[in-house]
Amino acid sequence: MNGRVMQEPGYGNAELFKQSFREEAKEILTELETTLLELNESHGDTELVGRIFRALHTIKGSGAMFGFERLAAFTHNLETAFDLVRSGRLEPTSELIDLTLSALDQIAAMLEEDAAGATRVDFAACNRILASVQQLAGIQASGETVGTKSEQVPVEAAGSSELNAETRKWRVHFAPGPDLMRFGANPLLLLRELRQLGDCAARAVMDAVPPLGDLDPERCYVQWEIELTTSAGQEAIRDVFIFVEDTCELRIEPASGGSSKAAEAGPPCEADLAARALEEKRGPSPGRRSSDKPDHASSLRVPAAKLDQFVDLVGELVTMQARLSELAVRRDDPEVTAVSEEIERLTAALRESSMNIRMMPIKGTFEKFRRLVHDLARDLQKNVELTIEGADTELDKTVIEQLGDPLMHLIRNSMDHGIEPPEVRAAQGKPSVANIRLSARHAGASVLVSVSDDGRGIDSAAVRRRAVERGLLPVDAELSESQIFALIFQPGFSTAKQVTDVSGRGVGMDVVRQRVENLRGTVEIASKAGQGTSVTLRLPLTMAIIDGLLVAVDNACFVLPLATTLECIELTRDDIAQANGKHIANVRGQIVPYIRLREHFGFQSSPPPLIEQIMLVETTEGRFGFVVDQVLGNCQTVIKSLGRSYRHVETVSGATILGNGTVALILDPERMIKNPVRASKRLPAQSEQKTPRLRGKNGCRK
Amino acid sequence: MTYSIEAWEKIAKESRVSIALSQAGQEGATTRIALGGSIDIGSAAELKVALQEGIARGKEIQVATKEVTDFDVTALQLLWAARRETQNAGLRFTLPPTGVLEESLAELGMEGSSLLAGSSADLAGDTKWARNRGPDVE
Numbered sequence: 001m002n003g004r005v006m007q008e009p010g011y012g013n014a015e016l017f018k019q020s021f022r023e024e025a026k027e028i029l030t031e032l033e034t035t036l037l038e039l040n041e042s043h044g045d046t047e048l049v050g051r052i053f054r055a056l057h058t059i060k061g062s063g064a065m066f067g068f069e070r071l072a073a074f075t076h077n078l079e080t081a082f083d084l085v086r087s088g089r090l091e092p093t094s095e096l097i098d099l100t101l102s103a104l105d106q107i108a109a110m111l112e113e114d115a116a117g118a119t120r121v122d123f124a125a126c127n128r129i130l131a132s133v134q135q136l137a138g139i140q141a142s143g144e145t146v147g148t149k150s151e152q153v154p155v156e157a158a159g160s161s162e163l164n165a166e167t168r169k170w171r172v173h174f175a176p177g178p179d180l181m182r183f184g185a186n187p188l189l190l191l192r193e194l195r196q197l198g199d200c201a202a203r204a205v206m207d208a209v210p211p212l213g214d215l216d217p218e219r220c221y222v223q224w225e226i227e228l229t230t231s232a233g234q235e236a237i238r239d240v241f242i243f244v245e246d247t248c249e250l251r252i253e254p255a256s257g258g259s260s261k262a263a264e265a266g267p268p269c270e271a272d273l274a275a276r277a278l279e280e281k282r283g284p285s286p287g288r289r290s291s292d293k294p295d296h297a298s299s300l301r302v303p304a305a306k307l308d309q310f311v312d313l314v315g316e317l318v319t320m321q322a323r324l325s326e327l328a329v330r331r332d333d334p335e336v337t338a339v340s341e342e343i344e345r346l347t348a349a350l351r352e353s354s355m356n357i358r359m360m361p362i363k364g365t366f367e368k369f370r371r372l373v374h375d376l377a378r379d380l381q382k383n384v385e386l387t388i389e390g391a392d393t394e395l396d397k398t399v400i401e402q403l404g405d406p407l408m409h410l411i412r413n414s415m416d417h418g419i420e421p422p423e424v425r426a427a428q429g430k431p432s433v434a435n436i437r438l439s440a441r442h443a444g445a446s447v448l449v450s451v452s453d454d455g456r457g458i459d460s461a462a463v464r465r466r467a468v469e470r471g472l473l474p475v476d477a478e479l480s481e482s483q484i485f486a487l488i489f490q491p492g493f494s495t496a497k498q499v500t501d502v503s504g505r506g507v508g509m510d511v512v513r514q515r516v517e518n519l520r521g522t523v524e525i526a527s528k529a530g531q532g533t534s535v536t537l538r539l540p541l542t543m544a545i546i547d548g549l550l551v552a553v554d555n556a557c558f559v560l561p562l563a564t565t566l567e568c569i570e571l572t573r574d575d576i577a578q579a580n581g582k583h584i585a586n587v588r589g590q591i592v593p594y595i596r597l598r599e600h601f602g603f604q605s606s607p608p609p610l611i612e613q614i615m616l617v618e619t620t621e622g623r624f625g626f627v628v629d630q631v632l633g634n635c636q637t638v639i640k641s642l643g644r645s646y647r648h649v650e651t652v653s654g655a656t657i658l659g660n661g662t663v664a665l666i667l668d669p670e671r672m673i674k675n676p677v678r679a680s681k682r683l684p685a686q687s688e689q690k691t692p693r694l695r696g697k698n699g700c701r702k
Numbered sequence: 703m704t705y706s707i708e709a710w711e712k713i714a715k716e717s718r719v720s721i722a723l724s725q726a727g728q729e730g731a732t733t734r735i736a737l738g739g740s741i742d743i744g745s746a747a748e749l750k751v752a753l754q755e756g757i758a759r760g761k762e763i764q765v766a767t768k769e770v771t772d773f774d775v776t777a778l779q780l781l782w783a784a785r786r787e788t789q790n791a792g793l794r795f796t797l798p799p800t801g802v803l804e805e806s807l808a809e810l811g812m813e814g815s816s817l818l819a820g821s822s823a824d825l826a827g828d829t830k831w832a833r834n835r836g837p838d839v840e
Contacts, residue, residue: 181743181774181775181776182743186774186775187775187810188774188775188806188809188810191809191810191811192809201811202810202811203811203814204810204811204812204814204815206779206782206812206815209779209782209783209786210783211783211786211787212750212753212754212757212780212783212784212786212787213754215750215779215780215783217743217746217747217749217750217776217780218743218746218747218776219776220775220776220779221779222775222778222779222810222812224811226811
């Protein structure tokens with residue numbers, strides 16, 4: 001006699017499926033937000049209303065499927081309201097749109113709720129939103145509140161507003177693919193949702209179920225033939241399967257006969273005819289596999305961590321390939337050289353591909369600011385229109401991820417301080433609706449991201465006055481307008497309550513500069529009083545690799561970013577003598593200050609060469625030179641972080657491993673010149689600049 | 703370790719999921735599989751093994767689902783495949799209907815799948831087996 005007991009906690013990968021839903025739902029929420037804001041501009045657009053309804057319906061239905069009952073219950077009321085809007089029984093007022101936008105924030109918080117019950121959901125706000133939506137839409141309150149996990153997902157039909165509309169009989173063929181169940185989907189819940197659309201008769205087809213021994217227990221072999229009589233359209237039926245479309249065969253077509261008004265159902269829609277034609281062309285395979293659709297087949301969702309790991313590995317490969325190349329040169333063996341060159345070619349191609357994978361359009365980041373502008377315009381009682389240009393411009397994933405905060409600060413500043421109140425604009429003859437333009441475009445190896453407004457502009461005199469008052473500037477300092485504008489990035493400006501007195505542009509601007517510099521970028525401001533301001537962020541295309549010039553100083557190697565390097569000129573002992581010991585060089589009649597890296601890093605092990613090299617670089621403070629012993633050549637290097645121990649070293653943006661295995665520091669010219677510039681202008685140092693002391697073989701240590 | 707049917711029932715009640723296999727009848731000709739909790743994709747692999755073992759051992763398979771709270775399609779297709787297998791092999795397969803089982807079959811459109819054919823409700827409770835047939839369970 002045998003007895004065995006098995007305990008299983010249910011779906012082993014449930015959290016994985018939930019995470020997948022979270023990611024998809026977040027994308028839907030972002031689109032939903034944009035669509036709501038578009039609807040706010042054009043109240044009568046039925047297509048937008050339809051999109052909003054379907055998005056809410058999808059979040060509700062799929063949320064319930066993946067165990068987000070609270071989210072599903074909360075979304076239900078919004079869905080009902082937009083169902084009423086869809087049927088013309090409710091106006092899509094700004095109030096309803098604002099409520100829905102607020103609700104989206106709570107839905108986003110609900111998505112992040114974890115199994116332990118940790119939540120950022122504001123239940124009081126949820127209940128207020130629910131009550132207001134119900135009141136607006138005339139929905140009878142069911143007495144439920146948000147805040148307990150006992151909500152039941154209402155089983156009201158999606159598309160219920162069409163119940164009085166013409167009903168039609170549809171035939172649905174649904175055949176789950178091999179992985180449908182493993183992805184956490186459950187046909188039972190899909191059938192339940194389908195039943196909510198109308199009169200539904202489902203028949204399970206067991207023909208494909210194999211013998212018990214051959215049966216994969218985690219795969220669904222059952223297929224369904226469903227007859228659905230509903231007033232909902234084909235899109236609404238398809239929406240039921242939206243999260244499983246890629247893992248099933250799905251065919252939806254009007255039934256040729258049957259009850260209701262099937263006889264009047266008309267011919268299949270164009271899309272179905274096209275799909276059927278395609279199927280016929282492909283052969284006898286029944287049904288339409290959604291994965292055949294090019295838009296689905298052409299993209300793949302991969303966790304960001306995996307991508308980062310992949311790029312890291314490619315970085316390691318590049319480093320090893322450089323070592324191999326150097327080894328091949330040393331061995332002087334034609335066979336080894338040939339292999340090395342081939343690996344170098346392949347590595348370069350792989351590096352290029354991996355970097356391209358990291359590139360993402362900036363659209364997602366830009367679109368999020370529509371909501372910010374909408375909310376701020378309402379709160380500040382200003383009329384502002386956001387224009388987005390170049391949203392398809394691609395940037396490195398890391399850059400995009402860190403760009404959100406700086407852009408938010410800039411837009412807030414524009415809204416708060418730059419854009420005038422409507423009455424002021426009217427008095428100045430400006431259009432009552434102000435404009436904020438968010439744009440992105442490529443410029444060589446950089447991307448320029450700008451935030452521009454047509455507001456009052458920066459009062460440079462007031463900025464200067466404030467800087468002098470705060471002791472940031474001597475009274476007699478001679479500064480160009482751009483240098484005056486640069487003062488608003490000083491921390492003192494960002495925290496002063498009176499910043500708005502100096503026509504604004506202070507709050508958070510130091511944060512903007514800090515973040516952008518962390519991304520190896522720069523910030524430029526252009527402004528005209530009364531006409532507006534434009535802040536441009538110049539950002540590198542990628543954070544992972546850098547095109548640089550490899551230079552040698554004493555026994556150490558450094559990398560200077562190629563993007564900012566202008567030219568290389570010789571520095572002789574005579575030149576140094578003529579300058580009377582000052583660190584300046586005469587470059588075709590222009591005086592250029594320079595920093596001797598030997599002195600900067602304290603190298604003393606060998607005397608400098610008779611002829612040194614000045615690397616001229618362009619910075620926001622003008623042209624500067626960096627004196628090195630020798631220029632070794634171009635290099636495209638993978639940037640390695642220096643780690644926590646060196647986090648305060650601001651003059652170095654990272655390190656790279658050279659072919660011979662030694663480490664070369666990647667210099668940040670912009671930051672290296674900050675302290676000398678401050679000293680020359682008698683500006684207080686922003687923070688203590690720490691210079692790394694290098695030692696060891698080749699002067700380098702990791 | 704020795705379990706009685708009552709002990710299984712207790713385990714089934716206490717556990718979220720349980721699949722218990724036992725032999726009964728003369729020379730252990732009847733294999734009983736008592737299911738409890740939520741029988742879904744998470745327990746489908748175990749259910750398949752239990753059904754295969756049951757078919758391999760006895761002349762009759764009795765599946766009790768009184769303690770089951772949920773079925774999903776993977777569980778039901780396994781039971782359906784097991785039923786077909788036993789029929790082909792000339793064995794007897796009994797799956798007494800319960801409310802949850804009938805409801806799940808109806809929702810999945812499987813009421814016409816003949817899964818319950820030949821089974822009667824009076825066998826639904828495992829306790830009855832225990833009481834009437836007095837199984838020894840190891």
